[in-house]
Amino acid sequence: MTAxxxxxVTIDLGDRGYDILIGxxxxxxxxxxxxxxxxxxxxIVTNPVVGALYGRALRTALGSNYRRVHYAELxxxxxxxxxxxxxxxxxxxxxxxxxxxxxxxxxxxGVVGDMAGFAAACYMRGVPYVQVxxxxxxxxxxxxxxxxxINHPLGKNMIGAFYQPVRVVADLGVLATLxxxxxxxxxxxxxKYGPIAxxxxxxxxxxxxxxxxxxxxxxLAHAVRRSCEIKASVVAxxxxxxxxxxxxxxxxxxxxxxxxxxxxxxxLHGEAVGCGMVMAAELSMRMGLIDTGCVARLKAIIERAxxxxxxxxxxxxxxxxxxxxxxxxEGGEIxxxxxxxxxxxxxxxxxxxxxxxxxxxCSD
Amino acid sequence: MTAxxxxxVTIDLGDRGYDILIGxxxxxxxxxxxxxxxxxxxxIVTNPVVGALYGRALRTALGSNYRRVHYAELxxxxxxxxxxxxxxxxxxxxxxxxxxxxxxxxxxxGVVGDMAGFAAACYMRGVPYVQVxxxxxxxxxxxxxxxxxINHPLGKNMIGAFYQPVRVVADLGVLATLxxxxxxxxxxxxxKYGPIAxxxxxxxxxxxxxxxxxxxxxxLAHAVRRSCEIKASVVAxxxxxxxxxxxxxxxxxxxxxxxxxxxxxxxLHGEAVGCGMVMAAELSMRMGLIDTGCVARLKAIIERAxxxxxxxxxxxxxxxxxxxxxxxxEGGEIxxxxxxxxxxxxxxxxxxxxxxxxxxxCSD
Numbered sequence: 129m130t131a132x133x134x135x136x137v138t139i140d141l142g143d144r145g146y147d148i149l150i151g152x153x154x155x156x157x158x159x160x161x162x163x164x165x166x167x168x169x170x171x172i173v174t175n176p177v178v179g180a181l182y183g184r185a186l187r188t189a190l191g192s193n194y195r196r197v198h199y200a201e202l203x204x205x206x207x208x209x210x211x212x213x214x215x216x217x218x219x220x221x222x223x224x225x226x227x228x229x230x231x232x233x234x235x236x237x238g239v240v241g242d243m244a245g246f247a248a249a250c251y252m253r254g255v256p257y258v259q260v261x262x263x264x265x266x267x268x269x270x271x272x273x274x275x276x277x278i279n280h281p282l283g284k285n286m287i288g289a290f291y292q293p294v295r296v297v298a299d300l301g302v303l304a305t306l307x308x309x310x311x312x313x314x315x316x317x318x319x320k321y322g323p324i325a326x327x328x329x330x331x332x333x334x335x336x337x338x339x340x341x342x343x344x345x346x347x348l349a350h351a352v353r354r355s356c357e358i359k360a361s362v363v364a365x366x367x368x369x370x371x372x373x374x375x376x377x378x379x380x381x382x383x384x385x386x387x388x389x390x391x392x393x394x395x396l397h398g399e400a401v402g403c404g405m406v407m408a409a410e411l412s413m414r415m416g417l418i419d420t421g422c423v424a425r426l427k428a429i430i431e432r433a434x435x436x437x438x439x440x441x442x443x444x445x446x447x448x449x450x451x452x453x454x455x456x457x458e459g460g461e462i463x464x465x466x467x468x469x470x471x472x473x474x475x476x477x478x479x480x481x482x483x484x485x486x487x488x489x490c491s492d
Numbered sequence: 493m494t495a496x497x498x499x500x501v502t503i504d505l506g507d508r509g510y511d512i513l514i515g516x517x518x519x520x521x522x523x524x525x526x527x528x529x530x531x532x533x534x535x536i537v538t539n540p541v542v543g544a545l546y547g548r549a550l551r552t553a554l555g556s557n558y559r560r561v562h563y564a565e566l567x568x569x570x571x572x573x574x575x576x577x578x579x580x581x582x583x584x585x586x587x588x589x590x591x592x593x594x595x596x597x598x599x600x601x602g603v604v605g606d607m608a609g610f611a612a613a614c615y616m617r618g619v620p621y622v623q624v625x626x627x628x629x630x631x632x633x634x635x636x637x638x639x640x641x642i643n644h645p646l647g648k649n650m651i652g653a654f655y656q657p658v659r660v661v662a663d664l665g666v667l668a669t670l671x672x673x674x675x676x677x678x679x680x681x682x683x684k685y686g687p688i689a690x691x692x693x694x695x696x697x698x699x700x701x702x703x704x705x706x707x708x709x710x711x712l713a714h715a716v717r718r719s720c721e722i723k724a725s726v727v728a729x730x731x732x733x734x735x736x737x738x739x740x741x742x743x744x745x746x747x748x749x750x751x752x753x754x755x756x757x758x759x760l761h762g763e764a765v766g767c768g769m770v771m772a773a774e775l776s777m778r779m780g781l782i783d784t785g786c787v788a789r790l791k792a793i794i795e796r797a798x799x800x801x802x803x804x805x806x807x808x809x810x811x812x813x814x815x816x817x818x819x820x821x822e823g824g825e826i827x828x829x830x831x832x833x834x835x836x837x838x839x840x841x842x843x844x845x846x847x848x849x850x851x852x853x854c855s856d
Contacts, residue, residue: 168823168824211575211579215575218644218650218651219644222644222645222646222647222650222817223646225816225817225824227819227821227822227823227824228819228822229822229823249653250651250652250653251650251651252650252652252819253639253640253641253652253653253654253732253733253819254653254654254732275617276617277617280582280583280586281586282586282587283586286582286586286615286616287582287614287615288614288616288617289613289614289617289618289653290617290618368617368618369617452589453586453589455591455592455616455617457591458591458592458593459532459591459593460532460589460591
């Protein structure tokens with residue numbers, strides 16, 4: 129088999145650096161997995177839906193590199209991003225007698241990636257793992273940058289680790305089987321990179337939304353590559369989110385509150401982030417940073433992507449309570465990623481009164 | 493209050509480096525905790541036994557540095573080094589609304605230290621923690637070096653992280669309240685540093701056993717300091733145990749099998765390690781590395797320290813099965829730390845037949 133064509137984005141983190149391969153047909157190509165750390169065992173972590181579609185292809189592709197390829201399926205969905213599901217990965221590893229040279233392969237979306245990554249971070253205090261993201265959202269966001277976690281009943285992604293994969297294999301071909309709602313959710317994170325880092329990219333997205341929604345391969349390739357490039361640059365400057373990296377959470381403070389308030393899984397993560405970006409833009413406007421035209425434009429793009437732009441009616445008190453548990457909070461003060469001008473973001477504390485105005489303006 | 497006198501050993505790990513303070517009266521002295529990362533909240537993690545003895549003193553000492561000092565007690569003992577107990581730390585942190593600047597204080601022995609350290613590694617993907625070890629074993633071994641973990645039903649310390657504390661405060665005064673059996677268990681890890689790294693230290697231990705068992709402060713201070721120095725040097729060379737660091741596990745492959753085979757908590761960790769060192773020395777001898785005199789001398793020191801030197805009768809097959817799950821195993825091959833000459837250790841695979849000879853010779 130000849131190697132599939134691909135583009136490569138490198139995350140520059142010294143001895144924790146790695147490549148993101150982007151192209152069509154990469155998942156089933158053994159060449160995508162060459163040069164990984166040596167070991168006798170691999171474990172594919174996936175869910176029943178993705179496993180049925182791509183499990184066999186990945187297994188076959190890995191067959192030549194590992195003596196044994198194990199397989200573990202997690203229940204599908206954010207609601208199961210919890211300890212019992214994480215522990216089922218440890219059970220699979222222990223039962224199969226997997227050693228510390230075992231490589232984990234996260235085959236799926238953000239939930240599978242976060243859990244397989246966190247399991248890899250913890251198993252025997254750390255084994256290698258590869259991200260094979262099968263959703264647009266995972267390809268442009270969650271599989272890159274080494275954030276892994278499970279949820280706590282009182283907050284999302286509260287228990288986890290910064291732990292980098294050894295490779296990310298983003299196969300654009302798999303996006304063809306993605307439900308429309310999942311494509312829109314992925315576009316939320318693509319759109320995000322515009323306001324926080326690259327105004328020209330937002331222009332391109334604005335013009336390319338029809339092509340992206342039609343899953344045009346060239347458009348998807350550009351969206352994934354540029355998103356990964358921006359994320360790579362931010363992560364390389366601030367791996368453990370002590371400062372700059374927090375801007376990647378634009379829309380996420382409001383978004384997480386929506387997800388937690390409705391119960392995880394009711395809205396897709398990307399949907400909550402889409403709506404959260406509208407709210408964060410509204411907040412930026414009310415803080416005097418951007419004008420109403422800017423907010424209206426971003427809102428229109430998010431709506432055209434097929435994402436919700438009005439938040440569910442949880443009540444302002446509940447929103448504020450949920451946001452106090454956000455990881456960016458410090459000393460009880462809620463901090464938000466705001467837009468200072470299109471393409472430039474910052475983390476700021478916001479007066480409670482302004483936040484409540486935003487909640488009133490943006491929710492049902 | 494004037495600062496208490498102490499000796500200092502530095503772990504040289506760049507931006508993850510930290511100091512070990514060793515002295516009498518350090519626990520209750522606020523000066524022991526100066527210069528730590530700033531934050532509004534602290535959480536003391538302890539168990540009911542240690543908490544009753546020292547919880548109030550630590551709380552008072554921390555009162556001037558933190559706006560809120562929270563308190564969580566874990567059930568006492570290796571049998572509870574599991575997910576539910578770990579999760580109770582997360583519950584305490586979340587319920588109190590602790591942010592990512594919260595510092596955890598591990599007040600107790602190895603179990604408390606391993607769990608509080610792992611909780612700190614995972615909470616919001618990493619918050620600072622301080623080790624305040626209250627057993628000799630924790631002061632000379634588990635609280636230094638950043639190994640944190642919980643147990644899996646199929647193996648000890650299988651789920652964890654390499655995550656360094658920001659300080660270790662080893663108060664020799666607390667050793668006065670330690671049960672005799674716990675002192676002996678701590679001496680096992682002190683003795684360990686002789687055969688693996690420092691023959692002269694083993695001579696000193698051999699002569700100082702009566703003073704150590706009588707808890708002479710000067711003798712304890714030297715034992716703790718020299719142990720920490722050796723461990724610091726090994727850890728600085730190999731933080732993540734890709735090579736050299738494994739020698740710190742001398743006696744641990746056999747020892748872990750004893751602990752797992754009897755059920756965690758039946759023997760103390762140090763007791764299992766003491767007996768495991770006799771077995772590892774016996775294996776070294778049968779591999780032609782050291783002579784029988786060497787084995788006999790080490791065995792006599794271990795026995796004089798008050799530790800068991802004969803392994804429980806689990807049957808050779810069971811021992812081998814348990815040891816295959818050891819983290820040093822690779823590709824199904826069990827690897828042991830052996831003594832090449834007094835003061836020099838290495839990691840080697842051993843023929844199954846030799847291992848079975850050792851089990852036959854050393855167990856009831």
